[in-house]
Amino acid sequence: MKRMTLLALLLAATAVVAQPDTQWVIEQSALTYHMSHPMHQVDGVSHSAKGKGVCHAGQCDFLVAVPVKSFDSGDSNRDLHMIEATRSAQFPMVIVRARFPQSDSSPATVYVDLEVQFAGQTASYAHVAFQRETHGKNVRITGTVPATCSDFKIDRPSFLAVPIKNEIPIRVDITWSPM
Amino acid sequence: MKLNATRHFFAGAVLILTSLIPALLTAQTPTASLSGRVTDPSGQVVSTAKVTVRNLETGQSAETRSNPDGVYTFSNLAPGTYTLSISADAFAAKTSQVTLTAAQQTLDLMLAPAPVPEALPNAPSAIPASPSLGDLGFSPQQSQPNAQLQALLDKRTEMLKIHQRLGLITTIPMAAALITGPMVAAKGKNGQPITEPTSANLDFHAALGGTTTALYFTSAYYAIRAPRVPGTEKHGAIRVHEALAFVHLPGMILTPALGMMAYKQENAGEKVHGVASAHGAVAFTTAAAYGASIIAVSWPIHWKFWEKQ
Numbered sequence: 001m002k003r004m005t006l007l008a009l010l011l012a013a014t015a016v017v018a019q020p021d022t023q024w025v026i027e028q029s030a031l032t033y034h035m036s037h038p039m040h041q042v043d044g045v046s047h048s049a050k051g052k053g054v055c056h057a058g059q060c061d062f063l064v065a066v067p068v069k070s071f072d073s074g075d076s077n078r079d080l081h082m083i084e085a086t087r088s089a090q091f092p093m094v095i096v097r098a099r100f101p102q103s104d105s106s107p108a109t110v111y112v113d114l115e116v117q118f119a120g121q122t123a124s125y126a127h128v129a130f131q132r133e134t135h136g137k138n139v140r141i142t143g144t145v146p147a148t149c150s151d152f153k154i155d156r157p158s159f160l161a162v163p164i165k166n167e168i169p170i171r172v173d174i175t176w177s178p179m
Numbered sequence: 180m181k182l183n184a185t186r187h188f189f190a191g192a193v194l195i196l197t198s199l200i201p202a203l204l205t206a207q208t209p210t211a212s213l214s215g216r217v218t219d220p221s222g223q224v225v226s227t228a229k230v231t232v233r234n235l236e237t238g239q240s241a242e243t244r245s246n247p248d249g250v251y252t253f254s255n256l257a258p259g260t261y262t263l264s265i266s267a268d269a270f271a272a273k274t275s276q277v278t279l280t281a282a283q284q285t286l287d288l289m290l291a292p293a294p295v296p297e298a299l300p301n302a303p304s305a306i307p308a309s310p311s312l313g314d315l316g317f318s319p320q321q322s323q324p325n326a327q328l329q330a331l332l333d334k335r336t337e338m339l340k341i342h343q344r345l346g347l348i349t350t351i352p353m354a355a356a357l358i359t360g361p362m363v364a365a366k367g368k369n370g371q372p373i374t375e376p377t378s379a380n381l382d383f384h385a386a387l388g389g390t391t392t393a394l395y396f397t398s399a400y401y402a403i404r405a406p407r408v409p410g411t412e413k414h415g416a417i418r419v420h421e422a423l424a425f426v427h428l429p430g431m432i433l434t435p436a437l438g439m440m441a442y443k444q445e446n447a448g449e450k451v452h453g454v455a456s457a458h459g460a461v462a463f464t465t466a467a468a469y470g471a472s473i474i475a476v477s478w479p480i481h482w483k484f485w486e487k488q
Contacts, residue, residue: 039480050317052310061309067321075415077476080408084336089329090247091227093322095268095312120227120244159477160347 023179024053024062027138030173031066033147035073036165044073044082053176055102062098064174068118085157091120096145106134114145123151130172138177145170211279214252215286217245217265224249225290226324228267232277235260247324269293269313331406338405345398346473349391356387357466360459363445385442392435395469399428416478423472430465437461 029049035042048070053062068088073079083089095117100110110132114125130143148166149156156163213232217225226244230251233240236259245251245267258279263286266272270290277286293311312322363384413421440455451458474480 039477041479050315052314054310063310063312063315065312065315065317065322067317073415075417075478076411076413077415077417077420080332080411081336081339084329084332087329089332090324090326092324093312093317097309117227120247 021057022053022055024051024055024139024176025179026051026064027175027177029064029066029175030171031071032171032173033071033168034171035168037159038162039159040164042073042078044071044079046070046072049174051174051176058102060098060100060102062096064096064098066094067092068094081157086119086152086154088119091118094118106132108132110141116145116147116151118147119152119154121152123147135175138175140173140175142171142173145172209258210255211258212252212254212283213256213261213263213277213279213286214250214283215288217249217251217267217288217290219270219290219292223323225267225270228265228270228290230288231264232256232261233264235262235276247326247329263288265290268311328408331408335405335408338401342398342401342405345394345401349394349398350469350473352387352390352394353466353469356384356391357462359384359387360462381442381445385438388435388438392431395431399424416475419475419478420472423468423475426468427465427472430461430468434458434462434465 026049028047029051030045030047031049032043032045035044046066049064049066051062051064053060055061068086069079069083069092071079071082073082097115097117098112100112103110108131110130111127112130114128116123116125125145125147128143128145130141133140133142147168147170149164149168150166156166158164217228217230219225224245224247226247226249228245228249228251229242230245230253231240231242232253234257237257239257241253241256243251243253256279260276260278262274263277264272264274265288267290269292271293273288273290275288277284293313359380363380437455437458440453441451441458444451444455
């Protein structure tokens with residue numbers, strides 16, 4: 001029995017070690033924040049994200065960064081207000097780090113722990129669900145990061161003396177390709 | 180009775196002494212602070228670097244990040260020997276030891292760039308443990324902080340907030356002037372002598388017009404004087420908002436000028452005539468452009484604001 005257990009553990013360990021090292025880069029991306037106000041519903045989108053992922057020894061580490069000023073809400077005045085409110089001249093990048101175990105299977109939904117650096121603050125989001133689709137060698141990941149203004153100590157901008165909603169969910173749509 | 184008073188006295192004394200003990204103890208515990216600036220080899224400041232101190236005797240640790248000027252600060256540390264660890268994207272992590280006494284100490288730190296891993300084919304060790312910001316190829320203009328730009332943006336926002344508030348307040352006397360205008364104009368119909376006590380109405384309308392003009396130009400001052408952000412191309416509804424100013428700004432000069440002429444004519448018992456008779460039409464056009472300008476800058480308007488979002 002002990003031998004069987006040892007054998008099983010050895011096989012499992014070999015399976016993890018045997019997983020190939022892979023590196024990924026962003027092929028294309030669309031990151032969209034959504035801002036709500038009683039009189040406004042605004043989406044700001046950026047296609048300027050750059051990222052890299054490394055899967056090694058059963059562990060995957062991904063890094064995605066995007067300049068805050070690359071988000072376009074369709075109005076330059078609003079975008080400048082956003083840059084000011086998020087102190088983006090001082091902290092120009094949104095940096096997202098993700099870590100998750102490497103998997104041989106290709107689940108349709110992956111759960112990822114995220115660490116997001118934004119506006120000079122760092123917030124963690126555990127177990128965020130992302131949909132995973134394979135397109136040839138590429139992998140498309142879509143999901144929503146449940147960010148809020150208070151997570152990053154952002155003073156909520158107001159219009160007609162009414163502040164925007166605290167929730168600023170960020171929709172993620174990234175296609176990764178292997179290096 | 181005497182016993183009770185004695186008990187109360189002792190109880191009070193004990194309470195006071197007990198409350199003083201923590202304060203006395205705190206006062207006797209010396210604290211130290213540590214601060215410094217984080218720079219790269221070229222002397223450029225490194226912001227958001229993660230700085231951690233760990234007391235070697237107690238194991239207690241504290242963490243902070245360098246601010247946009249590259250400065251990190253720890254306060255209320257117990258004197259002792261600490262390990263200080265620092266890490267930042269695109270830089271090699273660094274650890275050093277520092278002994279703190281009960282004073283304010285300064286320790287500037289310089290970070291070396293992270294070594295570039297050699298790309299050996301088929302060598303797993305060539306794969307870095309985790310990617311860093313330096314791997315992504317952003318230009319320094321994109322990724323470096325700019326404190327001057329932040330100050331400019333702060334000033335711009337502050338001025339535009341005042342512009343917005345004054346602009347909205349202006350709508351109140353403007354609307355009132357639009358309502359009272361036709362009432363005043365009705366008094367001199369058909370060239371009949373004005374027998375109604377119109378002077379009060381006329382003066383009230385003129386006062387509303389004057390208030391509107393004063394508020395409008397104060398609001399306009401804050402918009403015009405708000406600093407421009409270099410390298411920004413204007414697009415979207417803000418362009419419509421600004422284009423409409425070419426209608427309502429001349430309108431806000433013309434309207435009171437024509438209004439003064441009309442006021443004089445009305446006061447002289449005449450029917451408003453000549454160019455002054457355009458006062459009402461110009462005022463309505465100006466107000467319409469002004470209203471459209473407010474709607475434009477508020478666009479897109481979520482009309483069903485009562486719905487749950």
